[in-house]
Amino acid sequence: MNHLNSLRHVLAASVCLTAIGGSALADKLPPEKDLSGLEYELIGRTDLYDYRALDSYSEAPFLADMAAEGKLPAVKDRLPKEPLVFKTGAMVDGTGEYGGVFRHVIGGRPEGWNWLAGQHQGWGGINMAIQECLVRQGPRWQIKSEDQTGPLPNLAKSWSWNDDNTQLTMHLIEGAHWSDGDPFDTEDIRFWWEDNVEDENVSSRLSKGSLAPGAKLEILDDYTFRWTFSEPQSETLVENLAYIQGCPGPSHALKDKHPKYNPDATYESYTNAMPGEALPVPVMGAWVPVLHKPDELVVMRRNPFYWKVDEKGQQLPYFNEMHFRLSTWDDRTTQAVAGSGDFSNMENPANYVAALKQSQSPDSPVTVRFGKRALAWRLELNFSDIGAEDEVDLALRDLFRNKDFRIALSHALDRDAIGQAVARGPFAYPYTGGFTSGSAFFDYDSTAYQPFDQAKANAMLDELGLQDTDGNGIRNLPNGGDDIEIDVIFNSGRNETRKQLDAVISQLGEVGIRIIARGLDKTNFETARLGGAFNGMINRRGFPTLTREPCNNMPISASCPFFHQSQDGERTLLPFEEEIQAAYRTFISSNDSAEKLQMTRDIQRLITENAYVIGTIQTPAALLVNRRIKNAHPGTPVYMFEWAEDGIIRERLWTPTAEQVKELLPGTIAEY
Numbered sequence: 093m094n095h096l097n098s099l100r101h102v103l104a105a106s107v108c109l110t111a112i113g114g115s116a117l118a119d120k121l122p123p124e125k126d127l128s129g130l131e132y133e134l135i136g137r138t139d140l141y142d143y144r145a146l147d148s149y150s151e152a153p154f155l156a157d158m159a160a161e162g163k164l165p166a167v168k169d170r171l172p173k174e175p176l177v178f179k180t181g182a183m184v185d186g187t188g189e190y191g192g193v194f195r196h197v198i199g200g201r202p203e204g205w206n207w208l209a210g211q212h213q214g215w216g217g218i219n220m221a222i223q224e225c226l227v228r229q230g231p232r233w234q235i236k237s238e239d240q241t242g243p244l245p246n247l248a249k250s251w252s253w254n255d256d257n258t259q260l261t262m263h264l265i266e267g268a269h270w271s272d273g274d275p276f277d278t279e280d281i282r283f284w285w286e287d288n289v290e291d292e293n294v295s296s297r298l299s300k301g302s303l304a305p306g307a308k309l310e311i312l313d314d315y316t317f318r319w320t321f322s323e324p325q326s327e328t329l330v331e332n333l334a335y336i337q338g339c340p341g342p343s344h345a346l347k348d349k350h351p352k353y354n355p356d357a358t359y360e361s362y363t364n365a366m367p368g369e370a371l372p373v374p375v376m377g378a379w380v381p382v383l384h385k386p387d388e389l390v391v392m393r394r395n396p397f398y399w400k401v402d403e404k405g406q407q408l409p410y411f412n413e414m415h416f417r418l419s420t421w422d423d424r425t426t427q428a429v430a431g432s433g434d435f436s437n438m439e440n441p442a443n444y445v446a447a448l449k450q451s452q453s454p455d456s457p458v459t460v461r462f463g464k465r466a467l468a469w470r471l472e473l474n475f476s477d478i479g480a481e482d483e484v485d486l487a488l489r490d491l492f493r494n495k496d497f498r499i500a501l502s503h504a505l506d507r508d509a510i511g512q513a514v515a516r517g518p519f520a521y522p523y524t525g526g527f528t529s530g531s532a533f534f535d536y537d538s539t540a541y542q543p544f545d546q547a548k549a550n551a552m553l554d555e556l557g558l559q560d561t562d563g564n565g566i567r568n569l570p571n572g573g574d575d576i577e578i579d580v581i582f583n584s585g586r587n588e589t590r591k592q593l594d595a596v597i598s599q600l601g602e603v604g605i606r607i608i609a610r611g612l613d614k615t616n617f618e619t620a621r622l623g624g625a626f627n628g629m630i631n632r633r634g635f636p637t638l639t640r641e642p643c644n645n646m647p648i649s650a651s652c653p654f655f656h657q658s659q660d661g662e663r664t665l666l667p668f669e670e671e672i673q674a675a676y677r678t679f680i681s682s683n684d685s686a687e688k689l690q691m692t693r694d695i696q697r698l699i700t701e702n703a704y705v706i707g708t709i710q711t712p713a714a715l716l717v718n719r720r721i722k723n724a725h726p727g728t729p730v731y732m733f734e735w736a737e738d739g740i741i742r743e744r745l746w747t748p749t750a751e752q753v754k755e756l757l758p759g760t761i762a763e764y
């Protein structure tokens with residue numbers, strides 16, 4: 093059975109599938125043509141891995157030599173009491189051979205290694221290679237619907253709820269170590285939660301107050317901890333503890349850099365406590381960054397303390413080395429097609445046709461597999477006064493809070509033309525906000541659409557009193573105010589975003605709204621975004637589930653979404669935002685699957701009916717993997733529960749010895 097349909101089926105269990113409650117949605121999206129070519133069998137939840145002690149363990153030969161020379165403890169002493177054991181039955185090519193390199197190419201640059209303070213390492217799978225999180229979402233694409241009972245375990249090997257679901261108790265793997273040999277335990281959890289998440293001076297990825305009302309953490313022993321919530325919650329809440337929100341950091345390396353423990357430290361110095369070039373840093377991930385040549389390359393070597401094994405007892409990962417070539421996102425696809433890179437999420441539609449043609453030649457080094465539409469772009473208008481510089485900014489933001497203004501802008505967009513500007517062919521489909529059509533939660537009947545209708549857009553803008561009072565072709569703010577000029581920031585490293593913005597500029601220009609494009613590099617873009625220093629922003633955003641970085645999409649805590657931040661905790665949410673917030677809370681806390689399903693539909697309706705964001709297009713993406721890579725499951729979607737770098741389970745990938753790429757730093761591990 094098709095997985096997406098089956099998941100939908102489960103969520104729909106006991107609910108009538110015809111229109112439920114809600115308002116009649118006047119305009120509907122055109123029919124969609126699905127381009128997905130993924131085919132796969134689904135497996136049970138415990139078929140992927142479990143936790144158990146094996147009779148014996150083995151390791152990469154060069155580590156065995158180091159252990160024999162006394163340079164490392166024996167492998168059994170480096171592993172936890174019960175390692176995570178990947179099952180052979182779920183590996184498409186079976187257990188692997190050690191050695192070689194897995195070569196990534198990415199467009200981002202490491203900001204620094206302090207992920208607890210919100211720093212990223214350059215995306216494209218590098219963050220995920222070093223951060224391990226309490227639970228895991230990526231591989232859930234492979235789990236059959238009746239076993240979709242929540243996230244998969246990871247650092248937390250199990251958890252349980254009390255009777256009224258107000259307490260969640262989690263159990264960590266016991267006896268695991270950071271890559272420098274320091275014990276991994278609940279002190280790392282306490283530090284992550286108390287001194288990062290709960291400290292509002294730290295830009296933690298899990299934002300304060302977003303997990304659940306009244307969440308309080310208690311440490312019970314070295315490997316057990318418990319949250320108490322002021323209201324009952326459900327298993328769904330645990331999804332919030334997957335990448336990128338639930339990933340503890342090395343407390344032993346960071347505590348004395350934190351202002352709470354060190355009077356000389358500041359929050360700025362803490363954020364930068366593990367700067368880009370200062371390597372290695374302690375990680376729980378399968379590879380440890382050991383060398384960073386800015387704008388060139390990050391080299392990672394296998395983590396001798398990694399806590400996962402295969403059923404033969406071989407310590408993972410199989411690859412000794414992992415590379416991240418620091419280039420551009422487009423180059424990631426070019427290099428994968430050429431065979432000089434091993435992996436790409438092909439997400440730049442302009443390259444799709446050429447890449448497909450090249451990959452179809454019989455000697456092509458790469459496989460290309462398209463999934464459902466999971467990439468979506470949207471214009472976000474800032475509703476908050478934070479970051480506004482003058483009266484004009486304030487007047488614009490006032491306007492953005494007006495539903496008719498947003499709906500008018502949405503009607504002014506010709507999404508077919510935007511799609512064709514990005515890529516000729518059948519790839520693009522209109523996006524109107526909310527779940528992407530490839531999401532298991534997408535519901536056509538709950539999706540409102542504002543089709544291209546310039547006359548209607550003009551009439552609505554006229555109705556709002558936004559006339560072109562000075563006759564220069566641009567409408568003015570009410571009462572003879574300034575021209576309506578909206579600065580829109582975008583990440584200048586993303587060509588497909590730029591192309592869409594160009595189309596949006598000309599289309600909105602035709603209804604008298606001037607857009608001024610402000611391309612920023614990724615770091616400045618993030619700074620502007622976090623500080624509210626933008627009136628509009630256009631960005632690619634996936635929306636596969638409600639729990640993946642919910643702060644990007646919904647007003648669930650004071651600092652989110654980024655386009656409606658509160659000042660000192662104070663803000664006035666629009667009535668439909670309050671409804672979204674309440675529906676999200678019900679979704680997270682309810683144990684009734686019919687009610688949960690209804691909440692996903694309500695949120696979809698509220699977002700699209702109110703044009704909370706102004707969607708442009710959504711496209712499928714394709715996964716490109718070099719043919720020498722084994723265990724790369726052909727069903728892996730680019731973006732479903734998490735990005736493919738997580739969904740493909742890299743610690744389990746391998747290459748036969750004869751085809752291995754030469755290591756740059758053979759025989760070495762991180763030296764602390």
Ligand code: GLA
Pocket residue numbers: 215216217421437439735737
């Ligand atoms: C970037 C890339 C995506 C994916 C993610 C992983 O956003 O564009 O394709 O690799 O990083 O975090």
